[in-house]
Amino acid sequence: MLHGPGDLRVEEVAEPQGEVLVTVERATACATDVKALLHGHLILGPYPARFGHETVGVREDTGERVLVGDSVACGACPPCAAGHTQLCTQMTWVLGGFAERIAAPAAALHAVPDGLHPAGAAMAEPLAAAVHAVARAGPGIDAAVLGGGTMGLMLARLLVLDGRDVTLCDRHPQRRAQAESFGARAVQRLGRHEVVMEAVGRPESWRAAIDAARPHATVVFVGGCPSGCEVTLPSGPLHYAELDVRGAFHHTPAEMDRALGLLAAGDVDWRAIEGETIGLHDLRDALLRPTAGEARKLVVDPRVG
Ligand SMILES: [Zn+2]
Ligand SMILES: [Zn+2]
Incomplete structure (x- = not known):
């Protein structure tokens, strides 16, 4: 839980509430998480706030492995009506991947292709944003x-x-x-x-x-x-x-599925940008560590010590 700028704590919290409960297998981290940790972020809820937006896990109701999309567009506002759902003005953000469980609307979930590792599948979120940017x-x-x-x-x-x-x-x-x-x-x-x-x-x-x-x-x-x-x-x-x-901002659900397909086919070699796998207790220090050398995404496995 983020309690304020720089104040990240690992604590026992109430079960998250929502349509579908997902047991997190891996959540990857990016510069947005570092920004959220240090300065807050406009998509974060009020403190104490859950965060982590590149999340893969198993649906508790069906046992299916899913990518938890980080947003659901309203479908009715002017940008949505014009087909630009990534610019929705009433976006529901689905954050909280840095946890053992996350609750999400069913509309945020994407099936993960068979054989794609959960850490690679989590990278479909940033890859979808890259797909969106290249389309621009x-x-x-x-x-x-x-x-x-x-x-x-x-x-x-x-x-x-x-x-x-x-x-x-x-x-x-x-x-x-x-x-x-x-x-x-x-x-x-x-x-x-x-x-x-x-x-x-x-x-x-x-x-x-x-x-x-x-x-x-x-x-x-x-x-x-x-x-x-x-x-x-x-x-x-x-x-x-x-x-x-x-x-270029964010992505659409179709771009997320395209990203999952690219990762599953090996067209984007996610292992080449996979970094260290850490547990929740090491997240704060790992996010604040200066980055140098190779570009690699931090992978959080909530089951690690
Ligand atoms: Zn990200
Ligand atoms: Zn909308």
Whole structure:
């Protein structure tokens, strides 16, 4: 339970209440969880709050292994009516994967393909967001990804699968090696590209993404901004180059199923970005540990000590 910024406690709580009870097998972690731990997050409930949004487990009613989707759109608000359910203004968030059990609406659950490990299946949540972001990219063959964290690596892999010529930029040599294993070229500085996907989430990186765009390029901002960042785009030069600057947020249920299929088929090698498996008691320290070297997703197994 998150009791406030930086205050994460492992404690016995009442059974979660909801339509379907799921016994958690694995929940993976990402930068959003670090942000939620340190600064709170607008999708968190009031403190004390459950968190963890990349969750796989077993339905207690049917015994089926499911991915617990982290959201259910209302289906009725203006963005939902227009088919943009990822932008729902009345979204029900389903958080609490860092626990032994989670309760979820049946509509949030996705069947996990046979043979896909629960840690890999949990990565379908961020991979679905990458699927969504790549669908926002323009048609250019020459595509660049700025940032080689796990999201940047997933974006690079999807662009490679899409038949593009992919360059990933990161200052860490280990992440550049991971990008190469995913079929991308890895560099320390980008040239100019037809598609630029930004997966860092900082103002200086937004600027670098625009600087790496050719005229008529598409720039997609994928990286979430740590709290306190202001969105300040340079208005002058942007229109000269006629860029389309696009944001990409979240995913749809169909994108989640596509992500599960990619992981089950081995098209995205989740083992290459799988990190340490830890128990709940080690979660706080692990989330706060500085990240360096390879990009790897932390895996929580609530049954570990
Ligand atoms: Zn995440
Ligand atoms: Zn809605």
